[in-house]
Amino acid sequence: xxxxxxxxxxxxxxxxxxxxxxxxxxxxxxxxxxxxxxxxxxxxxxxxxxxxxxxxxxxxxxxxxxxxxxxxxxxxxxxxxxxxxxxxxxxxxxxxxxxxxxxxxxxxxxxxxxxxxxxxxxxxxxxxxxxxxxxxxxxxxxxxxxxxxxxxxxxxxxxxxxxxxxxxxxxxxxxxxxxxxxxxxxxxxxxxxxxxxxxxxxxxxxxxxxxxxxxxxxxxxxxxxxxxxxxxxxxxxxxxxxxxxxxxxxxxxxxxxxxxxxxxxxxxxxxxxxxxxxxxxxxxxxxxxxxxxxxxxxxxxxxxxxxxxxxxxxxxxxxxxxxxxxxxxxxxxxxxxxxxxxxxxxxxxxxxxxxxxxxxxxxxxxxxxxxxxxxxxxxxxxxxxxxxxxxxxxxxxxxxxxxxxxxxxxxxxxxxxxxxxxxxxxxxxxxxxxxxxxxxxxxxxxxxxxxxxxxxxxxxxxxxxxxxxxxxxxxxxxxxxxxxxxxxxxxxxxxxxxxxxxxxxxxxxxxxxxxxxxxxxxxxxxxxxxxxxxxxxxxxxxxxxxxxxxxxxxxxxxxxxxxxxxxxxxxxxxxxxxxxxxxxxxxxxxxxxxxxxxxxxxxxxxxxxxxxxxxxxxxxxxxxxxxxxxxxxxxxxxxxxxxxxxxxxxxxxxxxxxxxxxxxxxxxxxxxxxxxxxxxxxxxxxxxxxxxxxxxxxxxxxxxxxxxxxxxxxxxxxxxxxxxxxxxxxxxxx
Numbered sequence: 001x002x003x004x005x006x007x008x009x010x011x012x013x014x015x016x017x018x019x020x021x022x023x024x025x026x027x028x029x030x031x032x033x034x035x036x037x038x039x040x041x042x043x044x045x046x047x048x049x050x051x052x053x054x055x056x057x058x059x060x061x062x063x064x065x066x067x068x069x070x071x072x073x074x075x076x077x078x079x080x081x082x083x084x085x086x087x088x089x090x091x092x093x094x095x096x097x098x099x100x101x102x103x104x105x106x107x108x109x110x111x112x113x114x115x116x117x118x119x120x121x122x123x124x125x126x127x128x129x130x131x132x133x134x135x136x137x138x139x140x141x142x143x144x145x146x147x148x149x150x151x152x153x154x155x156x157x158x159x160x161x162x163x164x165x166x167x168x169x170x171x172x173x174x175x176x177x178x179x180x181x182x183x184x185x186x187x188x189x190x191x192x193x194x195x196x197x198x199x200x201x202x203x204x205x206x207x208x209x210x211x212x213x214x215x216x217x218x219x220x221x222x223x224x225x226x227x228x229x230x231x232x233x234x235x236x237x238x239x240x241x242x243x244x245x246x247x248x249x250x251x252x253x254x255x256x257x258x259x260x261x262x263x264x265x266x267x268x269x270x271x272x273x274x275x276x277x278x279x280x281x282x283x284x285x286x287x288x289x290x291x292x293x294x295x296x297x298x299x300x301x302x303x304x305x306x307x308x309x310x311x312x313x314x315x316x317x318x319x320x321x322x323x324x325x326x327x328x329x330x331x332x333x334x335x336x337x338x339x340x341x342x343x344x345x346x347x348x349x350x351x352x353x354x355x356x357x358x359x360x361x362x363x364x365x366x367x368x369x370x371x372x373x374x375x376x377x378x379x380x381x382x383x384x385x386x387x388x389x390x391x392x393x394x395x396x397x398x399x400x401x402x403x404x405x406x407x408x409x410x411x412x413x414x415x416x417x418x419x420x421x422x423x424x425x426x427x428x429x430x431x432x433x434x435x436x437x438x439x440x441x442x443x444x445x446x447x448x449x450x451x452x453x454x455x456x457x458x459x460x461x462x463x464x465x466x467x468x469x470x471x472x473x474x475x476x477x478x479x480x481x482x483x484x485x486x487x488x489x490x491x492x493x494x495x496x497x498x499x500x501x502x503x504x505x506x507x508x509x510x511x512x513x514x515x516x517x518x519x520x521x522x523x524x525x526x527x528x529x530x531x532x533x534x535x536x537x538x539x540x541x542x543x544x545x546x547x548x549x550x551x552x553x554x555x556x557x558x559x560x561x562x563x564x565x566x567x568x569x570x571x572x573x574x575x576x577x578x579x580x581x582x583x584x585x586x587x588x589x590x591x592x593x594x595x596x597x598x599x600x601x602x603x604x605x606x607x608x609x610x611x612x613x614x615x616x617x618x619x620x621x622x623x624x625x626x627x628x629x630x631x632x633x634x635x636x637x638x639x640x641x642x643x644x645x646x647x648x649x650x651x652x653x654x655x656x657x658x659x660x661x662x663x664x665x666x667x668x669x670x671x672x673x674x675x676x677x678x679x680x681x682x683x684x685x686x687x688x689x690x691x692x693x694x695x696x697x698x699x700x701x702x703x704x705x706x707x708x709x710x711x712x713x714x715x716x717x718x719x720x721x722x723x724x725x726x727x728x729x730x731x732x733x734x
Contacts, residue, residue: 641665
């Protein structure tokens with residue numbers, strides 16, 4: 001029997017109204033969506049209070065007489081305003097564990113159950129008229145700007161996803177029976193399903209459930225940024241977190257240490273794997289859920305954001321018969337997606353491709369995918385050993401985490417396999433240093449590594465509301481000035497619309513930094529050279545930094561300059577060395593310093609001292625160049641005496657560091673030719689040789705060399721000798 005039929009029959013039996021009046025009142029009630037008492041009162045058939053008292057007497061409930069009572073603030077705060085307005089209730093008083101509620105429909109037992117669930121208290125109904133309810137609401141919950149992301153909004157929402165717990169037999173519920181029972185109540189099940197399915201619908205990569213002092217805050221990471229989506233009352237914290245732990249196979253009795261678990265969500269025909277992690281915090285356990293859509297499509301390699309030259313380089317990497325390719329970047333930077341795309345592009349019947357992952361994020365046709373299982377003894381290292389016995393052509397290792405895995409992977413790359421993996425580093429050159437830190441020998445890295453791809457994800461302007469707009473002056477300054485930006489750029493920015501939720505961005509793309517391990521880089525790795533030396537060598541070979549790649553894509557309207565600067569900062573050590581011009585001084589038109597500043601520096605003071613290194617061994621030349629650049633010199637290079645002579649006459653360096661024995665023209669012959677030129681009179685020359693004979697040294701000094709040093713070169717001694725020659729030049733000039 002419905003509430004309406006019960007009340008109508010009661011009013012008929014007690015003679016409050018006749019059948020004809022009830023029929024007319026039913027029409028009014030349907031048209032105005034009001035209570036039966038108000039409908040009868042509007043027709044003048046009876047008073048609202050009469051209907052309420054008749055109903056309350058029949059149910060042995062109390063009514064509210066006179067003016068609405070004053071409700072304490074702490075009592076009003078027990079229930080959200082929107083929930084009360086929708087369900088026709090208002091909290092009145094709290095006496096111990098008993099909460100008295102003003103209700104318009106005492107027959108609606110579901111609302112009383114929901115209140116008991118929300119507050120954890122017993123309830124007692126006080127029947128009120130609709131007019132009294134409106135007066136109470138106006139007094140207790142005055143109309144303000146209502147937040148939409150509150151728990152009470154969930155009562156009108158139906159979850160579209162269904163959570164499936166995995167490995168359900170591998171955990172044991174030891175928590176008290178009451179808590180375990182609470183977590184199985186339908187409202188908590190509905191709440192957790194809503195949290196997860198809403199995240200899946202929004203395209204979130206992670207969900208953060210964070211206990212705070214007064215509530216449980218739920219946030220989603222969408223397009224790389226976190227945003228608040230829901231606030232859950234504090235009294236539901238334990239049940240909500242316990243439900244998440246139960247479906248993920250965790251121990252809900254353990255709250256003092258971090259735990260990890262897994263579950264699965266079916267959403268709109270898709271299967272989404274959930275990786276769940278808990279962490280004890282000041283106000284309770286924080287839960288982070290990572291959503292991995294195993295059914296998502298893998299794009300072709302030319303559609304994931306590589307610029308043309310980087311695309312050609314990446315394609316050359318993955319089509320090699322052997323070697324190691326590493327994709328680096330922080331968590332959530334799209335490394336695995338890039339690797340999946342690379343594998344997809346080389347999948348063929350002639351290739352045996354095997355992956356070792358934790359977890360398997362995307363199911364790839366034609367590829368054998370293996371899941372890490374530490375409980376069964378399957379780690380990255382042990383799994384990789386087993387894979388090598390399966391005659392693979394291409395191997396994907398989800399992540400290199402330790403020395404053992406790194407060594408096996410590098411050795412596999414040396415023995416005829418193409419191996420792809422990921423590593424957590426800031427940029428491409430830092431990857432080599434990271435491998436050294438893991439304890440890998442330089443020769444193994446140098447001979448196995450083919451290329452390194454560093455990447456980040458930046459947000460795209462929303463295609464529905466993007467408009468041309470030049471970057472702000474602040475962004476231009478952070479980028480290094482207008483000269484650092486392309487002149488023919490098409491800058492775009494999203495203005496905000498319904499498709500992007502008013503934020504102006506939708507979707508992401510990758511920016512890349514690709515380091516090819518060429519001969520020079522390989523020699524530097526063998527010598528355990530620093531990250532800076534490897535970066536300079538890669539830059540000379542044409543490597544575009546993450547920042548430069550991002551600026552290039554922003555200039556095409558694919559992202560914004562502000563977004564690039566948010567993700568990566570401009571590193572001045574990556575930039576080409578430039579010689580300041582005379583116009584950079586601060587003197588005014590008369591030549592006097594402006595505003596009392598120091599005298600304007602001359603061009604000689606402004607530019608770096610330049611050293612020409614003439615050496616036929618590329619390895620020795622790289623080492624010498626590296627240590628001289630550390631001292632602040634600009635270094636020029638030449639591979640033999642003839643080239644050195646040409647470069648010296650053209651560039652007029654401050655110091656020349658030259659080998660003695662070289663093909664074509666020896667260092668001594670080059671010095672004689674240089675000293676015949678008047679322009680070269682003040683250029684200092686330091687000779688390098690492995691011959692410790694007095695005759696050779698004498699011949700070199702007689703030819704015009706200023707100093708002599710034996711190989712192998714000790715870096716500090718070499719730098720000190722060059723500095724000494726420069727000091728000698730200044731003294732002579734004075």
